[in-house]
Amino acid sequence: MNDPFTSPTPRNTATTSTGDDALRHRLHASVAASPDLLAYLDSLTSTAVEALSSPGQEVFCGVTLIRARKATTVASSSDRARRMDEVQYKFGDGPCLTAAQEEREIYISDIEDLAATSKYRAAMEDHGVHSVLATPILLPATSYSALNLYSTEPQAFTAAARRLARTFATHASGPLKLALTVADLADTGADLQAAMESRRTVDTAVGFIMSQNNCTRDQAIATLRQTASTRRITLRDLAESIVTKATNATDVTDRHLS
Incomplete structure (x- = not known):
């Protein structure tokens, strides 16, 4: 896919504050409470929706996890979010895959800004999605992940919303590393x-x-x-x-x- 995705932030950066402690604790606690990796990712998407939605502005969330010699793992906050993610896997390319693999933020403020011939644009419009934000969750070695956020409104993710998404991704990185370690030990x-x-x-x-x-x-x-x-x-x-x-x-x- 050759759509001109925008990427104002080359890597995931965020500052922490006392108000983030509860979110950080919740993300760590959910690792222990989840029976397996997929359950943790499901919990992660639910927490992201709660943290990143605003009154009158609900977002749909998915998480993509790519590991060496493993099938790509996808968790979604809802069936609608799952369908959004499936569009990208169908084409083998898209904002969330690019954000995960290149470890950079991808923001499409308005789907209509993409080329009229874009298959991705057409698919998103068919599902009523008008803006997409994909934020990388940084992981070590050969594992890659991204938080995928969708909205039915154009220009849905303001600069403040994108900062919040980056903060969330930063806090999610440590617990996800732990969940991956536990999953790898179970696989072994x-x-x-x-x-x-x-x-x-x-x-x-x-x-x-x-x-x-x-x-x-x-x-x-x-x-x-x-x-x-x-x-x-x-x-x-x-x-x-x-x-x-x-x-x-x-x-x-x-x-x-x-």
Whole structure:
């Protein structure tokens, strides 16, 4: 997409004050209260809507999270916000993706300022959205995130509103880093558990082959690997098949003997 997005702020900057303490505490507390990363992101969008909406001026909020070797994660404050975000993912480009990946604020004060031929403009107009603000949430290494704000009114995000969005994004950065660390540890634990289960399955299959063929462990492993290669399936899948068949055969034998 070649639309001329404006970006008055190259990086996310904000000053803190005593009045921000409650928001900072709430964002940190929601990490502990959320069962997983997506739940935390959902909580983040809800808090953003409360903090950034004003009387007579409701905003719709989404959060984009991009991690290396992980699917892009999206959380939305409402179905309407979700549909707005989906427009960008459909095109593979847009304010929130640019803000996240380039770590700079993107503000479209009026959708009508975009080229008349812009597909993004047409899609936003179809949904009744007239202004978009995407503010990066800075993260370390290969993770990127952005707060995506939409309004049905043009010129909806004043300079003060954009400062508030940057402050919110700054406060959200630390808790989101913590939530990512917790999620990565959970993923590592799940991967280790899966690896252990796979190892146990292969060991059981090797034992069945040794018993059936009266061979050594090394010979059984070699047979298992050769068969998996010939059939073009993974070692674990073949092992599971062997264990299942052997277990079923044992069950039949036991029933006949009982």
